[in-house]
Amino acid sequence: MQKVVVITGASSGIGKATANLLISNKNKVVLAARRKDKLDNIFLENNSNSDDVIVTKTDVTSIKSVEDLASLALDKFGRIDVWINCAGIMPLSNFIDGKSTEWDNMIDVNIRGTLYGIKSVLPIMRRQSYGHIINISSKAGHESHPSGGVYSATKAAILMISDALRQEEIIAKSNVRVSVVSPGAVNTELLKSIHDKDTHKFIKSIYNQTAISPNRIANGILEIINLPADTNINEMIVGPANE
Ligand code: NDP
Numbered sequence: 001m002q003k004v005v006v007i008t009g010a011s012s013g014i015g016k017a018t019a020n021l022l023i024s025n026k027n028k029v030v031l032a033a034r035r036k037d038k039l040d041n042i043f044l045e046n047n048s049n050s051d052d053v054i055v056t057k058t059d060v061t062s063i064k065s066v067e068d069l070a071s072l073a074l075d076k077f078g079r080i081d082v083w084i085n086c087a088g089i090m091p092l093s094n095f096i097d098g099k100s101t102e103w104d105n106m107i108d109v110n111i112r113g114t115l116y117g118i119k120s121v122l123p124i125m126r127r128q129s130y131g132h133i134i135n136i137s138s139k140a141g142h143e144s145h146p147s148g149g150v151y152s153a154t155k156a157a158i159l160m161i162s163d164a165l166r167q168e169e170i171i172a173k174s175n176v177r178v179s180v181v182s183p184g185a186v187n188t189e190l191l192k193s194i195h196d197k198d199t200h201k202f203i204k205s206i207y208n209q210t211a212i213s214p215n216r217i218a219n220g221i222l223e224i225i226n227l228p229a230d231t232n233i234n235e236m237i238v239g240p241a242n243e
Helices: 013-024 036-045 063-077 100-128 149-171 197-210 214-225
Strands: 004-008 028-033 053-057 082-085 131-136 176-183 235-238
Touching (some): 004 013, 004 063, 013 036, 082 100, 100 131, 100 149, 100 176, 131 149, 214 235
Parallel strands (some): 004 082, 082 131
C-alpha cells in the first residue's frame, strides 16, 4: 500500500537512501533536513512530482521546526503513516578533551530531535488510530568504546525512549507501532561530524574495512514499513556481516 512517510535527516546517508527507495516504491514522501539544496537534488534525481514528494528545510533541534514539518505533511497528504527519526550526528571525542559543546549538540540532535518528532506526530497518529514511528539508534546504543561515550549514551536513550513509547501505545491500543533500527558501520557522511583528528582517522580506518552501503539499511527500513499491521519488528540490528 502507498504510505505517507516523513523522514528527518533525509539529505544524506541512510535517510537519503531510504527516501530514494520509498520514492521509487511509489510512496508519498516528505524529506526534511537543514540542507534544502540536497533535498531538492533528491527530488530532481527521482523525477519526482510535488503531488507525491515534498521537501522542507527542518532543524530537528527546534520544536517549532519539527511541529511545522508535521503540519506540512498533514496538510499536504491528509495523514502521516510513518515517521522516521533519522537525523543524527556523531562528533566522537575522549572525555578528557571536554568538548561539551559537541556533547550538547549530540544530545540536541540525537535525543531532543527524536523526542520532538515523537511529540509532533504522536497526537496525529493517535487521531488516525494508525501509524508507525521508526527511530534510528545504533549498535553503539548497546555498547560503547573510547571516544564514543556520549554518542552511545544518546543512542541508548533512543532504545529506552522507543521501548517505553512502544509499550504505552500497546496499552493504549492505539495501533501506533514503534520500531528501532540499529545500524552498524554504514558508509555515509556521518564521520564528517567527527572533528577530533585522531579519532576521525581511527574510526575512518575501521569504516574503510567494514562499512556497508546505506541502501542495505534502507532495505531493512522498507521491510519494517511493509509489515502487516498486526506485526512489528521492535528492533532491527543490521550492519556489516564481518563486524
Ligand atoms: P549522515 O551524516 O549521512 O546523515 C545525517 C543526517 O542528519 C543528514 O541528513 C543531516 O542533514 C541530518 N541532520 C543533522 N543535524 C540535523 C539537524 N539539526 N536537523 C535536521 N537534520 C539534521 O549520516 P547517517 O546517514 O549515517 O546517519 C543517519 C542516522 O543513522 C543517524 O541517527 C546516525 O546516528 C545513525 N547511524 C549511522 C551509522 C553509520 O555508521 N553511518 C551507524 C549507526 C547509526 P543536514 O545536515 O542537511 O541537516
